[in-house]
Amino acid sequence: MTAPVPGDPRPPAARPLEAVRADVEAALTALDAVADRPAAEHVAAFERVHTALGAALTAGS
Template sequence: MSQTPAEPPVVTGHADVDAVLVSLEDLADRPVAEHVAVFESAHERLRAALTDVSDPNV
């Protein structure tokens, strides 16, 4: 576990982007071998959020 004090979560106002940011919060506590998969998932989810033309928040 990380010993640094918790910082307030970043909130963008876009639920999909905020969910991706939350998924990255514990990255430092995960084994390095898992980092690539976490980043690939985050990238795909952010790409989907950006290409969702029906969302007025994009």
């Protein structure tokens, strides 16, 4: 058995598909509120959703 090396770039364990799916659904649900917000806030909202989707999909790989 080998000891882990500090800074070893091993990927974290993948999360269960159900957890990833829940995170994706939560991110997409956040888009529903965009229609009720001023247009000036849309870009920031889309960026938050994009970040959340990226994190969820990365965690599931």
